[in-house]
Structures are given as C-alpha cells and as structure tokens.
Amino acid sequence: MSYDAHFRVWRGDADKGDLVDFTVEVNDGEVVLDVIHRLQATQAGDLAVRWNCKAGKCGSCSAEINGRPRLMCMTRMSTFAQDETVTVTPLRSFPVIKDLVTDVTFNYVKAREIPAFAPPAGLQPGEYRMAQVDVERSQEFRKCIECFLCQNVCHVVRDHDQNKEAFSGPRFLMRVAELDMHPLDALDRKNQAQEEFGLGYCNITKCCTEVCPEHIKITDNALIPMKERVVDRKYDPLVWLGSKITRRS
Amino acid sequence: MTEIEKYNYDVVVIGAGGAGLRAAIAAREAGMRTAIISKSLFGKAHTVMAEGGIAASMGNVNPNDNWQVHFRDTMRGGKFLNNWRMAELHAKESAQRVWELETYGALFDRTKDGKISQRNFGGHEYPRLAHVGDRTGLELIRTLQQKIVSLQQEDDGDGKLRVFAECTITELLRDASGRISGAFGYYRENGEFVLFRAPAIVLATGGIGKSFKVTSNSWEYTGDGEALALRAGSTVLNMEFVQFHPTGMVWPPSVKGILVTESVRGDGGVLRNSEGKRFMFNYVPDVFRKNYAETEDEADRWYTDPDHNRRPPELLPRDEVARAINSEIKAGRGSPHGGVILDIATRLPAAEILKRLPSMYHQFKELADVDITKEPMEIGPTCHYMMGGVEVDPDTAAAARVPGLFAAGEVAGGMHGSNRLGGNSLSDLLVFGYRAGLGAADYVRQLDGGYPAVRPDQVEAAAATALAPLSLNGGENPYAVHQELQQLMNDLVGLIRTAYEMNEALKRLDELKVRVGKVSVEGDRHFNPGWHLALDLRNMLLVSECVARAALLREESRGGHTRDDFPAMRPEWRKKNLVCSLSDGTAVDVVEQPLPPMRPDLMAMFDRDELAKYLTEAELPAEEPA
Numbered sequence: 078m079s080y081d082a083h084f085r086v087w088r089g090d091a092d093k094g095d096l097v098d099f100t101v102e103v104n105d106g107e108v109v110l111d112v113i114h115r116l117q118a119t120q121a122g123d124l125a126v127r128w129n130c131k132a133g134k135c136g137s138c139s140a141e142i143n144g145r146p147r148l149m150c151m152t153r154m155s156t157f158a159q160d161e162t163v164t165v166t167p168l169r170s171f172p173v174i175k176d177l178v179t180d181v182t183f184n185y186v187k188a189r190e191i192p193a194f195a196p197p198a199g200l201q202p203g204e205y206r207m208a209q210v211d212v213e214r215s216q217e218f219r220k221c222i223e224c225f226l227c228q229n230v231c232h233v234v235r236d237h238d239q240n241k242e243a244f245s246g247p248r249f250l251m252r253v254a255e256l257d258m259h260p261l262d263a264l265d266r267k268n269q270a271q272e273e274f275g276l277g278y279c280n281i282t283k284c285c286t287e288v289c290p291e292h293i294k295i296t297d298n299a300l301i302p303m304k305e306r307v308v309d310r311k312y313d314p315l316v317w318l319g320s321k322i323t324r325r326s
Numbered sequence: 327m328t329e330i331e332k333y334n335y336d337v338v339v340i341g342a343g344g345a346g347l348r349a350a351i352a353a354r355e356a357g358m359r360t361a362i363i364s365k366s367l368f369g370k371a372h373t374v375m376a377e378g379g380i381a382a383s384m385g386n387v388n389p390n391d392n393w394q395v396h397f398r399d400t401m402r403g404g405k406f407l408n409n410w411r412m413a414e415l416h417a418k419e420s421a422q423r424v425w426e427l428e429t430y431g432a433l434f435d436r437t438k439d440g441k442i443s444q445r446n447f448g449g450h451e452y453p454r455l456a457h458v459g460d461r462t463g464l465e466l467i468r469t470l471q472q473k474i475v476s477l478q479q480e481d482d483g484d485g486k487l488r489v490f491a492e493c494t495i496t497e498l499l500r501d502a503s504g505r506i507s508g509a510f511g512y513y514r515e516n517g518e519f520v521l522f523r524a525p526a527i528v529l530a531t532g533g534i535g536k537s538f539k540v541t542s543n544s545w546e547y548t549g550d551g552e553a554l555a556l557r558a559g560s561t562v563l564n565m566e567f568v569q570f571h572p573t574g575m576v577w578p579p580s581v582k583g584i585l586v587t588e589s590v591r592g593d594g595g596v597l598r599n600s601e602g603k604r605f606m607f608n609y610v611p612d613v614f615r616k617n618y619a620e621t622e623d624e625a626d627r628w629y630t631d632p633d634h635n636r637r638p639p640e641l642l643p644r645d646e647v648a649r650a651i652n653s654e655i656k657a658g659r660g661s662p663h664g665g666v667i668l669d670i671a672t673r674l675p676a677a678e679i680l681k682r683l684p685s686m687y688h689q690f691k692e693l694a695d696v697d698i699t700k701e702p703m704e705i706g707p708t709c710h711y712m713m714g715g716v717e718v719d720p721d722t723a724a725a726a727r728v729p730g731l732f733a734a735g736e737v738a739g740g741m742h743g744s745n746r747l748g749g750n751s752l753s754d755l756l757v758f759g760y761r762a763g764l765g766a767a768d769y770v771r772q773l774d775g776g777y778p779a780v781r782p783d784q785v786e787a788a789a790a791t792a793l794a795p796l797s798l799n800g801g802e803n804p805y806a807v808h809q810e811l812q813q814l815m816n817d818l819v820g821l822i823r824t825a826y827e828m829n830e831a832l833k834r835l836d837e838l839k840v841r842v843g844k845v846s847v848e849g850d851r852h853f854n855p856g857w858h859l860a861l862d863l864r865n866m867l868l869v870s871e872c873v874a875r876a877a878l879l880r881e882e883s884r885g886g887h888t889r890d891d892f893p894a895m896r897p898e899w900r901k902k903n904l905v906c907s908l909s910d911g912t913a914v915d916v917v918e919q920p921l922p923p924m925r926p927d928l929m930a931m932f933d934r935d936e937l938a939k940y941l942t943e944a945e946l947p948a949e950e951p952a
Contacts, residue, residue: 106577106579106580107580108580108693117855122805122849123848127367129545130544132584133692137370153693175853178515185368185491188475189475193473194472205428207433219464219468222374256431259431262431292688
C-alpha cells in the first residue's frame with residue numbers, strides 16, 4: 078500500500094533558505110526519515126540530514142515536523158492523514174548549517190563546562206558497591222540519547238538567544254542532577270547548578286519533558302528535585318549556620 | 327591546489343565508538359597528543375546500538391565463572407577458528423576494563439549485594455553480561471564520551487585530546503619506507519580537506535553492514551577501516567565470516583533489520599514457528615548437544631536452577647539460531663511477514679518485561695504497533711557483525727605489514743573466529759581499544775621524535791580522488807548504485823551461500839566497480855550526503871569483494887559462513903585463515919595462511935573428546951594413558 082504524500086522541506090544554508098515542495102511516495106509502515114531518504118535518493122541527492130541508527134537510539138535525526146520537535150526516525154507516516162502536508166524544518170534554536178542540519182556546538186560546549194564524575198577516594202576499580210534502588214534515579218537520566226530536542230524546545234533559549242551564555246539547558250542541568258544523585262560521586266553540585274549552569278532560569282513549563290523521545294521525566298525527576306536541593310541548601314537556617322561556621326559556601 | 331587545514335598529532339584514532347574512545351583515552355593517558363576522528367557527531371557511534379551487555383567473567387552472579395570458562399565459551403562460539411591469544415587476553419582483561427568504567431561514572435544494574443549485575447546470553451555458560459537494562463551500548467559510549475570530556479577538563483582544553491566531529495578519513499598516508507605518516511580526509515560540514523600528520527593511526531571504524539540490504543547497522547558502517555588498511559598495504563582476514571543476528575525486526579518493511587536484543591531470549595523469550603512449536607530443540611548441533619536441554623521442561627527449569635539443568639537451545643550461538651530460523655522459514659513454517667515468532671509475552675509478567683527490556687518495548691510499540699508485553703514479536707536474521715577484519719598482533723593491536731597502523735574493535739579480525747558470542751563485542755572494544763592505544767603510544771615513543779614525512783604527491787592524489795564524483799556530470803546516481811550493491815550482497819552473499827552464487831556475485835561486483843568509478847553527484851561540497859556516499863561506496867565495494875572471494879574459497883560451513891554445497895565443518899579448514907590484500911591498488915588477492923597453533927596449557931582446558939570435533943587427528947594432544 079503506497080501513496081504520494083506532499084512534503085515541504087526547508088532547504089538552504091546559514092544565509093538564505095526556503096521551504097521546497099516535494100511529492101514523494103510513501104509505503105506501509107514508513108517513518109518520516111524513510112521519506113526524507115527517498116527524497117535524497119530520487120529527487121534531491123544533496124539534501125543534508127543527520128541520521129545514524131534509525132531506531133530511536135542515537136538521537137541524530139532531530140528536526141521539527143509540522144512545527145513539533147521530533148526524531149524523524151520515530152515519527153510514523155501513519156500519524157498523518159494521506160492528504161496532509163508534512164513540513165520538515167531544522168531545529169530552530171541552533172544555527173543552520175545546511176537544510177535539516179544545524180550547528181549543535183552549543184551543547185558540546187555546555188557538556189564540557191560540567192565537572193566530570195568525581196570518583197570516591199579510596200575505592201579501587203571493582204570495589205564499587207551501590208544498591209539498585211540508589212542507581213535508578215541517575216539511570217533514568219542516563220537514558221538520554223542527546224537528541225537535543227529539549228535544548229531546542231526550552232523557551233529560555235528558544236526565544237532568548239542571549240540566555241545561552243548563562244543557561245546550560247535541560248539536558249545539561251539534568252546531567253548535573255544525575256551526578257548529584259550518583260551514589261558515589263564525591264562532589265557537591267548544588268551551588269554549581271544554580272550559580273554556574275542557570276538552574277534558576279528554568280520555570281518548570283515541562284516543555285522539555287514533553288518532547289523527550291526517551292520519555293525521561295526531566296522536569297519532575299531532575300530539575301525540580303535539583304531546585305529543592307538548592308533551596309534546602311540556601312534557605313535552611315541550620316545549613317546556613319553550619320556553612321558559616323565551617324566556612325563552606 | 328586549495329589550502330588544506332593541517333594538524334600534527336602523535337596518535338590519530340579513526341572512529342569514535344567504544345574501541346576508538348577507549349584507545350584515545352589510553353593514548354592520552356600515556357602522554358600522547360591524540361586526535362579522535364568521528365564520522366558522526368561525538369557520541370552517536372554505532373556502539374549505542376549494542377543492547378544486551380558486556381561479557382566479563384566477574385563472577386558476581388555465579389561465582390563459578392572465571393576467565394578460563396569465558397575463554398572456552400569464546401573458542402567454542404568461534405568454532406575454534408579464533409586467534410587463541412586474542413581470546414585469552416580478552417577473557418583475562420575484560421573484567422578490569424568493565425570495573426574501570428565505574429570509575430568513569432558508569433551506572434550498571436546491580437546485584438542484591440550491590441555489585442554489577444550479570445545476565446545470561448547465548449553461548450555463555452554463566453550469567454556474564456554486565457548491563458544497563460537493554461541499553462548497555464549507550465551507557466558505554468556515554469561513559470567513555472564523558473571520560474574524554476573529563477580528560478579535556480584536566481588539560482584545560484583540547485590541546486592534548488581533541489575530537490574532530492563529522493570528519494571522514496578517505497586515505498592513509500605513508501612515507502617512502504611504508505610507515506604511516508598521516509591521514510587525509512574532509513569535514514562533512516563544508517567539504518574542506520584536512521590533513522593529519524601523525525606517526526601512528528588506530529583504526530576503530532567498525533564494520534561493513536551497509537553493504538547488505540537487511541542490516542542492523544547504521545550508515546557509517548561502510549568498511550572504511552578495512553578498505554583504508556588494504557589500500558595502505560595491510561591485510562584483512564576471516565572476511566567470509568559475517569554474523570547474521572538471528573533476531574532482527576521483519577515488519578514493517580521500513581524497519582526490517584533493526585536489532586531485537588538477544589536479552590529477550592536470555593531473559594526467557596522463546597522462538598516458535600507458525601505451528602506454535604519451539605523448533606530450536608530440533609537444531610542443536612552435535613558439538614553442542616551435551617550442553618543444551620532436550621525438553622521444554624528442562625529448558626524452563628534452567629532459568630531458576632542452572633546448576634542442575636541444561637540451557638535452552640534458544641541460547642545457542644547466533645550462527646546456529648540464525649540458520650535454524652532460516653530453515654523454518656524456508657520450510658514454510660514462518661510467521662505472516664516472513665519471520666518466526668519470538669515470544670516473551672507468555673513467559674514473563676508485563677511489569678518484568680518493561681523493567682528488563684524497556685527499549686525493546688518502546689521500539690516495537692512505536693515502530694510496529696506491537697505491545698510485546700501482550701503480543702509476540704516477528705523476527706528474522708539481519709546482517710549484524712563482521713567477524714573478519716584487519717590482521718593484527720594480539721598484544722599490541724599492530725596491523726600486519728604497515729608500521730604505525732593499529733586496529734581495534736569490529737574492524738580488527740581474529741578475536742571471534744568464525745562467530746562472535748553476544749556480549750563479546752563490547753568487551754572486545756574495551757580490551758583491544760585499550761591495548762591499541764598503548765600499542766600506538768609505545769610505537770610513537772620508540773620513534774623518539776623522528777616522525778615519518780608526509781609525501782605531497784599522496785595528498786594531491788587523495789584530494790583528486792575525493793573530488794572526482796563532484797567533477798563528473800551526468801554519471802550514475804550513487805544512491806541507486808548503493809541499493810544495487812546491497813541487494814546483490816543480500817541475495818548472493820548472505821546467510822546461506824553456494825559457489826555458483828559467489829561466482830555470480832563476483833561477476834556483478836566487477837561490473838559495479840566500473841560503475842562506482844562513474845558516479846556523479848549534484849550540489850557542492852557543503853554538507854552533501856550524495857558526495858559522502860559516493861566516496862563510501864568505493865570502500866563498501868572493496869570489502870564486499872573480499873567477503874565474496876573468501877566465501878568462494880572456503881569450502882566448508884563454519885560459524886558465520888554457511889555453504890549449501892559444503893554443509894559440514896571440516897577440520898582441515900580450521901587450520902587456515904584466508905588473508906586478503908590488494909595488489910596494484912585494485913585487485914584483491916586471497917591466500918591461505920596457517921592459524922598459529924594453540925598454546926598447550928590453553929589446549930589442556932578442553933576435553934580431548936571436544937577437541938576431536940574441531941581439530942584434525944594430527945593436531946590433537948597425545949591420548950592420556952587410561
């Protein structure tokens with residue numbers, strides 16, 4: 078069972094570009110990425126698109142489909158009516174390189190700002206002991222496939238490019254939470270989260286959670302608990318007093 | 327010629343999957359200025375697709391496990407064609423490499439006493455696979471990626487360890503004496519050329535699956551490393567051994583080939599034909615008969631009482647299971663969409679399935695509308711892994727014949743013999759990635775600063791070859807040629823082979839070779855996938871020819887090479903590797919080369935009876951006096 082679909086795909090580069098109309102065959106069970114590949118093979122050999130696994134595991138084929146940030150490999154054509162126009166555009170929060178490919182350097186820069194896992198002193202490889210229940214919290218966040226859809230959709234940077242400097246975005250605030258919740262990580266990361274990575278900018282609209290293809294509860298399980306930890310630290314009078322006495326701040 | 331960006335490094339690692347990253351970490355920690363070249367964005371490598379786990383005999387779940395048992399399992403899985411030294415190093419060192427990951431921040435699933443949990447897998451005698459649900463590869467790649475970042479933080483920048491993302495190497499460079507002097511490539515983003523001057527190169531480019539139509543592999547798997555090594559004068563071996571994973575998705579057509587993890591079977595999933603019968607009991611080969619259950623009752627008891635029951639035949643090595651599935655389908659007992667049934671829904675409670683196999687649940691739900699907690703999966707064989715690859719020295723990972731060239735991971739050959747056990751690839755990446763990084767560092771240190779010179783004529787030739795598809799007009803469409811290649815390899819050089827088919831394949835590959843030289847692409851050098859594919863095609867074609875030539879010569883069936891016209895395993899052939907090289911830069915030569923004989927103390931780990939199934943009479947140890 079196949080039919081001809083109407084696609085509009087953004088084509089262009091950093092300087093200029095426009096939506097281009099295509100009529101393209103669609104077969105049973107296909108996803109948007111299959112259709113983009115068919116366009117490449119038959120109508121637009123130089124159409125730029127990133128993809129790797131085509132199974133929702135690598136997070137490469139992120140784009141906006143009818144305005145919604147999604148993985149092209151996990152968006153089935155059966156979710157559209159046959160006479161519906163499918164519009165595919167590049168992620169809006171990052172500079173375009175060409176067609177559907179954007180410059181996601183921002184994310185790699187932010188990744189490098191977060192202090193790495195600090196191994197506990199005195200434990201050799203093979204001596205780590207952790208309970209399943211304790212690793213599960215961070216494990217949820219490590220399901221992240223770095224598709225950067227949450228980074229793209231978060232209004233803190235989507236509508237305010239100037240915030241990129243001070244705000245690491247949901248993916249990397251979640252990384253801070255992941256490390257803070259790691260049972261054996263030796264660093265305290267609460268102040269960093271607030272002061273260096275811009276946790277305070279997040280006003281928990283949950284857009285990140287909504288677009289996450291891995292269904293990670295970014296806001297509820299990472300960002301809100303992290304905000305609570307920061308607040309506990311900052312406003313608890315006993316903690317405040319303790320920090321003054323021991324000069325830890 | 328246009329200006330070319332140039333860099334100087336001590337070690338250049340080509341490939342940013344598990345093996346490449348582990349090699350880069352080892353090289354940087356040994357003091358080398360190291361570059362990592364990644365065809366994709368950093369962290370997207372095919373390693374993320376590994377699901378089930380990392381095999382390492384830590385003995386956390388069954389204390390009887392140790393490196394000797396792991397070594398034996400690996401040799402059996404590879405039908406004794408493995409390079410025994412590689413299998414030995416792998417079995418001995420994998421536990422340490424896994425534990426190291428925890429110091430980088432990895433979070434594996436845990437046992438009740440807080441150790442790393444281990445799960446059952448095909449061909450492994452004890453629960454051995456360290457895992458994180460069914461997304462172990464993602465954990466591995468992310469952990470190594472984050473370790474690289476932490477080293478860059480220590481260095482206060484990427485001066486000593488830098489990742490070149492979306493950069494493809496098209497040629498290796500050698501000095502007048504044949505030593506590695508660098509690598510030439512292009513940035514995908516803008517198509518500009520880049521030259522890395524370096525005395526040591528580690529190939530970690532993965533496999534060749536994109537030569538086949540039905541495959542679990544991503545676009546990057548185009549045999550680059552094998553082809554680069556061949557063109558640089560090195561050799562590849564065991565190329566006839568291609569692993570077809572028994573369980574790939576078969577429906578809908580657009581997802582055909584996507585991997586369904588072996589953990590489904592490790593955790594209790596069973597295979598059934600259209601009659602509802604667990605057919606694997608009919609396919610236990612003689613060499614394994616002693617170790618596998620004969621009844622469903624015994625097989626089912628094994629999950630809870632492995633010490634007193636034998637394992638279910640669904641957990642035979644992958645080559646056996648793939649062939650069995652193929653036979654059932656051919657006999658007309660397949661499922662509606664041309665596969666067989668993989669059933670976990672009737673075997674485990676829904677909550678348990680969701681916990682152990684979350685990404686399989688997700689994959690089937692979103693791509694096929696199948697709820698695996700309620701419905702059976704339809705699966706069939708898919709091209710998954712290349713056992714063969716660059717011929718290397720087991721201890722240092724140094725490639726044959728080319729000083730300064732190293733290879734690790736899937737691109738290297740020998741470790742897995744004729745068939746790889748599930749879980750042994752992630753451990754392979756870590757063990758030999760680490761060794762390749764150290765091997766390269768040792769080699770560079772010996773040079774003592776006397777780095778081989780880059781020859782300008784080689785750079786010019788590489789640039790001209792890379793630009794050719796852009797300068798031609800009205801040639802063939804690279805996408806169309808690629809589809810033809812994939813169809814041909816699938817039809818003629820797939821799971822079951824004959825001499826007639828190999829000859830036919832070679833004839834058609836010859837024709838394709840001419841056509842690949844004439845492809846032309848539209849557009850310019852700016853992020854142009856058509857151009858990238860045109861350049862990758864050259865590599866795919868070369869490795870496809872190696873596969874077909876070696877498959878024609880090996881007149882027996884063993885592991886990932888099944889000949890319908892020679893259906894039995896033949897001990898004479900076990901003694902030989904088939905080694906490919908390039909003569910005149912274009913023609914593939916294949917020669918037989920004797921396997922190094924196994925060290926007696928390793929040989930002594932096996933019963934004479936078992937060895938007799940694989941070895942020739944002359945190779946067997948002297949019979950013990952009764």
